[in-house]
Amino acid sequence: MTGVGTRLLPLGGDDPRALGPYRLLGRLGSGGMGRVYLARTGPGGPLAAVKTLLAEGEVGAHDRRRFAREVTLAQRVDDRYTARVLGADPEAPTPWMAIEYIAAPSLAELVRTAGRLPASAVRWVAAGTAQALLALHGQGIVHRDVKPQNVLLPLEGPRLIDFGISHAQDITRTTLTLGTIAFTSPEQARGEPSTERSDVYSLGATLFHLAVGRPPYPEGEDTLRLLARVSRGDLDLTGLPKELVPLVRPCLAVDPAGRPRPADVLDRFPEKARRLPASAGGSRWLPPRWTELIGAYERQGAEWERAAPAGPVAAAADDPTRAVPPPGPTRTYTEERERARARARAQERERERRQEQARERARERERERARAQERERVQEHERAQERRRARQRPRTRASAGARTASPAPAPAPTPSPPPAKKSSGAGWAPLVLAVLVLLFTARTCDDAARTTTPPSTAGSGGGSATRPTPGYAYTPRTPTPSARDLAFRAVRGGDCLDVYDDGYDRWSRPAPIRVDCDSASAYVRVTRAGPAATCDAGPGRDRWANHADDGVRTVLCLSRQFRTGQCFTAEIDGDGEASADLMEIWNCAHDRVPKGRTHILQITGHYRTPSDGRLRCPDEDTRYWTWKVNEGRSYVCTRVA
Incomplete structure (x- = not known):
C-alpha cells in the first residue's frame, strides 16, 4: 500500500464503486501492481484501505496466485506495528484486500517535507520498526521491501506496510523493484536468496536515510551503476552522526552473518526505550515539524471518519482547500x-x-577637483608670466631712452675749467658698457617671452588691441x-x-x-x-x-541561460533546504566548494511551470532541489553532482 496521503482523488470511469461489502469513497493512490482506495462498510463503519490489482481485461492466473499469497501472508500477521487485514477476496473478478486505514505520512514523505531526524528520534523509530520485523519474522515472513515509503508513522509508533513482494521463507526469489535498489541488501542485488538479515540491512539503510536525508550511497548514479555498488556493499556513510554509528553501521554489514537480528537491535536500548513505540508519546521524541505533518494527517483522517459515506468525504476529495497536501516531491523552498x-x-x-x-x-567630485586644480595651475602660471613681463618692461624702456633721447639740458653754467680728453673718454666707456648689457638682457627676455607667454593685450591712447603671442596654450584633457x-x-x-x-x-x-x-x-x-x-x-x-x-x-x-549538465554550488542546511546564487557556474568535477557552501548541484532539466504550479522532476526516487526562474514561468531541477 504505497502513496497514501491526505489527497483523496475522485473515482474515475475505470474504478469500481464497491468491492465486497466496502463502498469506495475515493482513490488514495496507485502502487506498483495495484490501486488503493479509501472505503468503509457503511455509516459509522471504520475506514479501510482497499487494495486491488491493476490488470488490462481479466486478471491472469499468475497474478491472482501472487495476490492470494500476499493476502495469506498479511492475514498471518496481527500486530500493532503492522497494518491489520480486515477482509479479502482473492477469487473475486477484481481481487481485493481491505486493510485498516492508517492516517499517517510515510517516513519518506516526512524526510522530504519536514527534514532529517535527530539521533534520539531515529532510535525511537528504529525500536518500533524492529518490533514490526520481529512480528513478521515470528510468522516466518521476510518482508523484502523495507524502505522509508513502506513505514507509516502515526504518533503511536511506526507501522510497517505493503507486503506486495513479501514472501515466506520457502519463497526466496522474486523480481527486484528497481525503485528500491538503494534500500535493498547486497544479496538481493546479486539475486541471491534473502533472509531475515536482509530486512535488517534495509532497516539500517532506512535509519541512515532518516538521519542524513539520503540513502547510504552516492547520489546521482544511474540504475545499473547503483545496482553494482549495492551488490558490493560500497557504502558512503558521510554525515552519519557519531552517536548513531553503533546502531546503523552493524546493520549495513556486507556479510549477512555480521548483521544483528531485530531482537539485537532492540537490545541496544534500555528497557524504557523499548516500550516507547507502544506509548502515545511520539511527540516527546519527534521534532515539531514532524509532529505538525503527522497531526495534519490525523485531523484529515478524523474528518473522513466523521463524514457520511456518500457526501462530505467525496466533497473533501474535490476541494483542495480542505486537505493539507504536502509539497511536491521535488520542492525544497516554500513560495513565501x-x-x-x-x-x-x-x-x-x-x-x-x-x-x-x-x-x-x-x-x-574628485574629477571636478582635479579640473579646478588644473585651472588654478594655469592661472597661476599666467599670473607669474605677467609679473615677469611687468618687471622686464620698465628696464627695457629705460635702455631705449638712453639710446635715443637727446642729452638733458645742462644746469646753470658754473665757471670751471674745461675737462681734459682722457677724462671725457673714461666717463663714456662705463655708460656704453651698461647700454650693451641692457640690450642683451632685453633681447634674451623677449625670446623667452615668445616661447612661454600666452596671448596678451596692450592698450594705448584709451583704446585696446589684441595681439596674439606665440607660445604656451592650455588644452583640457578629454579621457579616451x-x-x-x-x-x-x-x-x-x-x-x-x-x-x-x-x-x-x-x-x-x-x-x-x-x-x-x-x-x-x-x-x-x-x-x-x-x-x-x-x-x-x-x-x-x-x-x-x-x-x-x-x-x-x-x-x-542579465538573465541566466540554464542548460542541462551545468553545475553551481549551494549551501544545504540540516533541514535539507538549499540556498544558492543561480548566476554561478562551477566545475562539476571539483572536489572543493567556496567557503559557506556545502554541495555541488547539477542541473538535470529546465521546464515550463505547469498550470497547477506543482514542480515535477523526472525521477521520483532521486532527491531534487528546484528553483522557479524567469519570474516563475519556468523552473530548474537540480541534484547533487
Missing part, C-alpha cells in the same frame, strides 16, 4: 521563503546600486574610452554573453564578450542595456555596471 529571499536579494542590489551611485558622485568601456557600450538587449559568477561574487571576465545565443558558452542573456537600465530581481537575474573615466555609465541586466 522564495519571495522573502527574492526581496532580500532585491534590497541588497538596491543597496549596491545606491553605493555605486555614491561612489560615482565621489569620483565626479578604454577597451572595456567600448565593450560595455557595444552590448544591446537580446545579446548573449560568455560570462558568469565564478563562485566568489566576481564575474568570470573583466569585460563582456558577446557570443551566439545557441553556443555552449552563452551563459547569460542581456534583457536590458543602457545608462539608466532598471533590472529585475529574482533567481537567475543580476546586473553588471561599468563607469567609464569619461563619465559614461553602462548597466547590463
Whole structure:
C-alpha cells in the first residue's frame, strides 16, 4: 500500500464503486501492481484501505496466485506495528484486500517535507520498526521491501506496510523493484536468496536515510551503476552522526552473518526505550515539524471518519482547500521563503546600486577637483608670466631712452675749467658698457617671452588691441574610452554573453564578450542595456555596471541561460533546504566548494511551470532541489553532482 496521503482523488470511469461489502469513497493512490482506495462498510463503519490489482481485461492466473499469497501472508500477521487485514477476496473478478486505514505520512514523505531526524528520534523509530520485523519474522515472513515509503508513522509508533513482494521463507526469489535498489541488501542485488538479515540491512539503510536525508550511497548514479555498488556493499556513510554509528553501521554489514537480528537491535536500548513505540508519546521524541505533518494527517483522517459515506468525504476529495497536501516531491523552498529571499536579494542590489551611485558622485567630485586644480595651475602660471613681463618692461624702456633721447639740458653754467680728453673718454666707456648689457638682457627676455607667454593685450591712447603671442596654450584633457568601456557600450538587449559568477561574487571576465545565443558558452542573456537600465530581481537575474573615466555609465541586466549538465554550488542546511546564487557556474568535477557552501548541484532539466504550479522532476526516487526562474514561468531541477 504505497502513496497514501491526505489527497483523496475522485473515482474515475475505470474504478469500481464497491468491492465486497466496502463502498469506495475515493482513490488514495496507485502502487506498483495495484490501486488503493479509501472505503468503509457503511455509516459509522471504520475506514479501510482497499487494495486491488491493476490488470488490462481479466486478471491472469499468475497474478491472482501472487495476490492470494500476499493476502495469506498479511492475514498471518496481527500486530500493532503492522497494518491489520480486515477482509479479502482473492477469487473475486477484481481481487481485493481491505486493510485498516492508517492516517499517517510515510517516513519518506516526512524526510522530504519536514527534514532529517535527530539521533534520539531515529532510535525511537528504529525500536518500533524492529518490533514490526520481529512480528513478521515470528510468522516466518521476510518482508523484502523495507524502505522509508513502506513505514507509516502515526504518533503511536511506526507501522510497517505493503507486503506486495513479501514472501515466506520457502519463497526466496522474486523480481527486484528497481525503485528500491538503494534500500535493498547486497544479496538481493546479486539475486541471491534473502533472509531475515536482509530486512535488517534495509532497516539500517532506512535509519541512515532518516538521519542524513539520503540513502547510504552516492547520489546521482544511474540504475545499473547503483545496482553494482549495492551488490558490493560500497557504502558512503558521510554525515552519519557519531552517536548513531553503533546502531546503523552493524546493520549495513556486507556479510549477512555480521548483521544483528531485530531482537539485537532492540537490545541496544534500555528497557524504557523499548516500550516507547507502544506509548502515545511520539511527540516527546519527534521534532515539531514532524509532529505538525503527522497531526495534519490525523485531523484529515478524523474528518473522513466523521463524514457520511456518500457526501462530505467525496466533497473533501474535490476541494483542495480542505486537505493539507504536502509539497511536491521535488520542492525544497516554500513560495513565501522564495519571495522573502527574492526581496532580500532585491534590497541588497538596491543597496549596491545606491553605493555605486555614491561612489560615482565621489569620483565626479574628485574629477571636478582635479579640473579646478588644473585651472588654478594655469592661472597661476599666467599670473607669474605677467609679473615677469611687468618687471622686464620698465628696464627695457629705460635702455631705449638712453639710446635715443637727446642729452638733458645742462644746469646753470658754473665757471670751471674745461675737462681734459682722457677724462671725457673714461666717463663714456662705463655708460656704453651698461647700454650693451641692457640690450642683451632685453633681447634674451623677449625670446623667452615668445616661447612661454600666452596671448596678451596692450592698450594705448584709451583704446585696446589684441595681439596674439606665440607660445604656451592650455588644452583640457578629454579621457579616451578604454577597451572595456567600448565593450560595455557595444552590448544591446537580446545579446548573449560568455560570462558568469565564478563562485566568489566576481564575474568570470573583466569585460563582456558577446557570443551566439545557441553556443555552449552563452551563459547569460542581456534583457536590458543602457545608462539608466532598471533590472529585475529574482533567481537567475543580476546586473553588471561599468563607469567609464569619461563619465559614461553602462548597466547590463542579465538573465541566466540554464542548460542541462551545468553545475553551481549551494549551501544545504540540516533541514535539507538549499540556498544558492543561480548566476554561478562551477566545475562539476571539483572536489572543493567556496567557503559557506556545502554541495555541488547539477542541473538535470529546465521546464515550463505547469498550470497547477506543482514542480515535477523526472525521477521520483532521486532527491531534487528546484528553483522557479524567469519570474516563475519556468523552473530548474537540480541534484547533487
